[in-house]
Amino acid sequence: MPRHPKAADLAALLAALGDASVEFIVVGGAAAVLQGAPITTNDLDIVHRRTPENVARLLEVLLRLDATMRYDFAHRGLRPTAEMLAGKGQINLSTSLVPIDPLCELDAGQGYEELLAYTRPMIDEGRLLRVLDLPTLIAVKTKAGRPKDRVVLPILIATLQERDKANE
Amino acid sequence: MAALIEALDPEVRVAIDDVDRTLIALSLQQSPWDRLRSASRMAQTLARIRDATASQGG
Numbered sequence: 133m134p135r136h137p138k139a140a141d142l143a144a145l146l147a148a149l150g151d152a153s154v155e156f157i158v159v160g161g162a163a164a165v166l167q168g169a170p171i172t173t174n175d176l177d178i179v180h181r182r183t184p185e186n187v188a189r190l191l192e193v194l195l196r197l198d199a200t201m202r203y204d205f206a207h208r209g210l211r212p213t214a215e216m217l218a219g220k221g222q223i224n225l226s227t228s229l230v231p232i233d234p235l236c237e238l239d240a241g242q243g244y245e246e247l248l249a250y251t252r253p254m255i256d257e258g259r260l261l262r263v264l265d266l267p268t269l270i271a272v273k274t275k276a277g278r279p280k281d282r283v284v285l286p287i288l289i290a291t292l293q294e295r296d297k298a299n300e
Numbered sequence: 301m302a303a304l305i306e307a308l309d310p311e312v313r314v315a316i317d318d319v320d321r322t323l324i325a326l327s328l329q330q331s332p333w334d335r336l337r338s339a340s341r342m343a344q345t346l347a348r349i350r351d352a353t354a355s356q357g358g
Contacts, residue, residue: 142340143333165339166332170323174343230340256333267304274307285312289305290319291327296301298328 145176145197145229150259152193155181157251159238159264159272164284166254166263169291171284175231179264180217181244182236187217190234197227238264238272266292 142162149156158166160177180190191214201210202224212234216223222235237243250268254261264272270288273281305313327335 141337143336146336161339162336165327165335168324168328168335170320170327172339172343172346174340174347254332256331261332267301270304271307274304282309282312285308286315286319287324289308289316290321291324292301292304293316294321294324295328 142174142176142230145227145232146261147257147259148193148197148229149178149190150261152189154189154193155183155186155244156190156234157244157247157262157264159235159247159269160233161284163264163269164266164288164291166261167252167266167291168295169266169284169287171287175233177233177235179235179238179242179244179247182218184214184218187214190217194225194227194232194234197229199225199227199232202226202231239275266295 146158146162156178157180158176159179160175161171161173162176164171165173180186191212194212199212201212204210212223212225217234217236220236222233225232225234238247247264247268248262250265251262252265254263266288270285270292273285273288305316327338330338
């Protein structure tokens with residue numbers, strides 16, 4: 133099991149990334165929560181920009197937070213690398229704050245640049261966050277169709293409906 | 301919106317009516333960061349209870 137504990141703070145992890153000027157898009161459960169979906173989440177899925185500079189900034193934050201691979205059952209304390217973050221896959225990490233999954237692409241050909249048009253900028257406590265918008269999040273989860281996506285889809289649709297109603 | 305709902309399978313579509321919208325209204329009253337903190341705290345609490353139960357052989 134991951135050896136990182138308890139002092140979990142999702143907002144602190146987002147703040148650490150923002151303070152280091154890492155360019156990323158919040159996707160997954162945290163994106164849903166930020167937009168008002170009443171679900172729980174305790175990890176952070178992001179799609180990061182894969183320029184060498186941004187990968188270096190992200191890696192610096194991850195290493196500072198003692199990031200190690202979550203699915204390393206031999207407990208070797210494997211660290212993420214710039215090569216991994218610049219690739220195409222998904223990396224599952226445990227950190228001293230909360231688990232984080234940096235995704236190089238959300239789906240094939242859906243990297244940071246491609247998703248940017250489908251994000252919602254959110255400014256709170258002086259920080260700008262780019263969050264995958266609810267319609268796109270719903271479309272992604274519908275396509276994925278996993279049980280964990282199907283469970284949350286009705287809540288996401290209802291959240292979008294209520295938000296639209298409130299904005300009318 | 302109609303297209304998003306149309307793409308869902310019927311089982312998921314029916315479940316939309318079962319969602320407690322008062323919880324959504326409460327969430328929308330919070331700032332985005334407060335939503336995140338609440339969700340994170342709740343997940344932690346549930347994980348703590350689950351871990352404690354498991355360690356007691358429950």
